[in-house]
Amino acid sequence: MSANELTSGDFTERNEPFDLFSEWLKEAEASEINDPNAVALATVDEDGLPNVRMVLLKGFDHDGFVFYTNFESQKGQEILGQKKAAMCFHWKTLRRQVRLRGPVEAVTDEEADAYFKTRARGSRIGAWASKQSRPLESRFALEKAVAEYTARYAIGEIPRPAHWSGFRLRIGRASGSGRCRSSSGRTRSSACMIVSSFAGLRRKAIGRRFACIREALSSCLEQTETEYRRQGRTRTAPFDRDR
Numbered sequence: 001m002s003a004n005e006l007t008s009g010d011f012t013e014r015n016e017p018f019d020l021f022s023e024w025l026k027e028a029e030a031s032e033i034n035d036p037n038a039v040a041l042a043t044v045d046e047d048g049l050p051n052v053r054m055v056l057l058k059g060f061d062h063d064g065f066v067f068y069t070n071f072e073s074q075k076g077q078e079i080l081g082q083k084k085a086a087m088c089f090h091w092k093t094l095r096r097q098v099r100l101r102g103p104v105e106a107v108t109d110e111e112a113d114a115y116f117k118t119r120a121r122g123s124r125i126g127a128w129a130s131k132q133s134r135p136l137e138s139r140f141a142l143e144k145a146v147a148e149y150t151a152r153y154a155i156g157e158i159p160r161p162a163h164w165s166g167f168r169l170r171i172g173r174a175s176g177s178g179r180c181r182s183s184s185g186r187t188r189s190s191a192c193m194i195v196s197s198f199a200g201l202r203r204k205a206i207g208r209r210f211a212c213i214r215e216a217l218s219s220c221l222e223q224t225e226t227e228y229r230r231q232g233r234t235r236t237a238p239f240d241r242d243r
């Protein structure tokens with residue numbers, strides 16, 4: 001069996017999609033050539049026009065999926081305005097995707113500070129110097145800003161800029177497993193998590209379709225047999241529907 005085939009432990013049998021996400025991310029860390037935590041982040045503007053770009057997932061747990069950015073950027077402004085977003089991970093080597101959507105909120109200052117401290121010095125300076133999403137006056141203007149902030153924070157800690165922080169896309173635990181099992185009738189809620197493996201999903205969809213057809217056929221056959229018996233006919237005798 002190939003590594004990306006689902007087994008009996010797949011999402012349709014899981015009550016806990018977060019554990020499965022964690023396993024898949026670990027597998028992706030081993031198999032992807034770079035950025036296994038890269039995720040497409042979709043937001044909408046005030047007119048409902050969608051926007052999508054890549055970000056890096058920096059943490060996840062039952063409270064949600066966290067990434068960091070400049071809050072003055074387009075994505076920052078759209079999330080602050082609409083308070084919702086969607087994510088899509090795609091791990092080509094595993095032929096899997098994970099889709100998430102739900103309400104978004106800012107992480108706490110403590111969380112953002114703690115993460116900011118872990119960033120390389122250049123990235124921390126960059127957070128001050130970069131005007132994400134806004135047009136660059138010139139390359140020189142950016143280099144000048146980098147030089148200025150490098151000089152300003154030459155000694156000591158580099159504080160986190162107020163406009164740089166993290167967002168958490170919230171996924172309710174119940175709705176996560178609920179969405180995964182929605183095909184068998186469980187409820188959906190505003191936040192949802194959809195996990196899929198192309199190979200596994202195709203097999204399962206085909207399997208489900210056959211099961212439906214088999215069920216319909218056998219119920220049809222049963223009705224026919226009952227009718228035959230009622231009419232005192234044998235199975236091979238033609239069934240006269242008009243009688």
Ligand SMILES: Cc1cc2nc3c(=O)[nH]c(=O)nc-3n(C[C@H](O)[C@H](O)[C@H](O)COP(=O)(O)O)c2cc1C
Pocket residue numbers: 035038051052053054055056057067068069070073074075076132133
């Ligand atoms: C692989 C990859 C990872 C990225 N990660 C982030 C990130 O974590 N945070 C971020 O603000 N921008 C990240 N970017 C840059 C964004 O995709 C985007 O260009 C930038 O944030 C401006 O987006 P916006 O104008 O829609 O706000 C990443 C780009 C790539 C290609």
